Amino acid sequence: MPLGTGNPAPATGPWRVRSDGGYPGGVTFPVVGMVGGGQLARMTHEAGIPLGIRFKLLSDTPQDSAAQVVSEVVVGDYRDLDTLRDFARGCDVITFDHEHVPTEHLRALEADGIVVRPGPDALVHAHDKGVMRAKLSAIDAPCPRHRIVADPADVSRFAAEGEGYPVILKTVVGGYDGKGVWFVRSEADAADAFKAGVDVLAEEKVDFVRELAANVVRSPHGQAVAYPVVESIQVDGVCDTVIAPAPDLDDELAGEAQQLALRIASELGVVGHLAVELFETRDADGVPGILVNELAMRPHNSGHWTQDGAITSQFANHVRAVLDLPLGDPRPRSKWTVMCNVLGGDYPDMYYAYLHCMARDPQLKIHMYGKDVKPGRKVGHVNTYGDDLAEVRERARHAADYLRGTITE
């Protein structure tokens, strides 16, 4: 077979992050620098392996979830600008496992000429809930009633401006998985939220039907894909189950949610994966609607189902987006996919339970994070898929409960 002349790249272009070669031999497959060593980084690395992408990790400790499986690990503090600068050297693009890197550090990196995706102008909306709500209101994205509140008395004024208590209070930065969030029934209840010395955002308690999530991925040149809208079920403020697609969701509302997420991604200049957590509501006439609850600009728990349920996973598409590679097909591969998070139980060793779950269900897709088991901590998730939602859901539920140890058969 005669060899052709190959397909050399143009000398420059939006896809060509750098031209000095990531590999020996002049091959220019790029290096992605991931800030944060959690499970999202771990699974993004996993998705980058088939893409031929080199991965460099900035991790808090050498034992972090992602640090266990990545070749190039820098142990350091992401809150330290010099550490970030050293880490970024030799990376073609910097992206994130979490939204906690101070925005001013990201701006400093960009000023150094480092490619940061998503960039600070976008990421600030995931970092700071006050900025997020202001921006969403400015672009007429439907939100719960909200405003920054100064103290408990101001919370009562906020409540009185609407339907009264209860009210939701959130620290504008630093919260996740129910932390930094308070469900407040009275002015006395409100005091805790102000103790951290961080700005506090008040939001009306939405009387929602259920929670949905619209996941989209956007690349720097503006290509974007939308995953099917999913239902997300929370227990004690932590994501418990995700069903893809959301059962019995009105088609028009699903399209509206996807359009909204795509519009937010575009208006906020997001690059990479954007999760828009939504409340599904009913008005007095029973007409369904949506309100934006939270944004996350990184792969997200509500998108873990895509690893086994979509043609291209959220992790692969996040990598593709931050490198400005063409995005992969987000469509589902099965009629139904269900994800259940695996939380730690009282017993620290899951290996036997894990073995049992594999034996019980050879189709089960287990994703373990390599994390120490602590009660209530997310240590993994399971995905199941198939044509019968009740059966698919039961399989995922059983595995998650058995792994946690809340059932023994």
Added chain:
Amino acid sequence: MPLGTGNPAPATGPWRVRSDGGYPGGVTFPVVGMVGGGQLARMTHEAGIPLGIRFKLLSDTPQDSAAQVVSEVVVGDYRDLDTLRDFARGCDVITFDHEHVPTEHLRALEADGIVVRPGPDALVHAHDKGVMRAKLSAIDAPCPRHRIVADPADVSRFAAEGEGYPVILKTVVGGYDGKGVWFVRSEADAADAFKAGVDVLAEEKVDFVRELAANVVRSPHGQAVAYPVVESIQVDGVCDTVIAPAPDLDDELAGEAQQLALRIASELGVVGHLAVELFETRDADGVPGILVNELAMRPHNSGHWTQDGAITSQFANHVRAVLDLPLGDPRPRSKWTVMCNVLGGDYPDMYYAYLHCMARDPQLKIHMYGKDVKPGRKVGHVNTYGDDLAEVRERARHAADYLRGTITE
């Protein structure tokens, strides 16, 4: 939600490779030691990440395909017993990217108490084609006519014992991808095969209809799964395309091929993935049959389609098998899956071609190995799947050819 007491493991059992804990916190997820840093190791590591398995690699160089993506890499020579012994310390099980580790070293490791899977008594059949043919004949597995030959004159005698020339000569150890194999039309042609000073096996040239592969995975406690039988198309002695399942394959013959592969795995005591490469033949009456061509006791090129085409990939099942975990479902997820290998072309940089292929086909699954591009070298593969075989095959073919550079549009 109340936490249960968890599901502790019995103190001993076949699944409990060790009990001193691979992770901090007493969690006993095991460590797999992989000898060899090629793409099979790379993809096995990828499959081990969601399983929560720690991976340790013995690699020839720090640039090897797998060494680029694994956290714990030991650079060393697998032909050196002390290196193997040092490497094996801290691993719960040793497995392999290739079959070139000397059998006597594997026996020495086992004598040290190290768990080696597949073990030397099985692996010798993949390491030494002479031993393989003798064993397959002993268990009445259908083989081409064969025997060890002493010199070119003996090759002529072997030819005369059957249908005459042409004859296939193979060095009993060290060959792969067409290397160490000669297609011999005359006694004069036969000289090359004896130059290496390795025993030479002669085999009749089989007049086959096509090549098939039956891939199975077997665990130490004897559980086994069989993947659908695939068609494997070779070009210049190198695997080019794999179609899963093999089109128009007689159902009975497919079952026979799967049974044969399972029987070989059991009789040879294989643990892990076994690829049985087969010739499909027709007798004088047009009745189809099969003959065993080669064996490989590791994940195999004919099983790469399983990454995107089966419920559980060959890599995940290999990891599960060597740890004696229950095996995953081997059934296909799509009607057809096609794999085409990506060979290097003249141009060393595939990044632009790769970008083009992603843009052209958002459903394409690209798997790059991080290897330098050299003409004819396997540097990756692509998988496509769907309901229309002609279309699925064209998509894989186009991507592989475009990446190699033999087509430019």
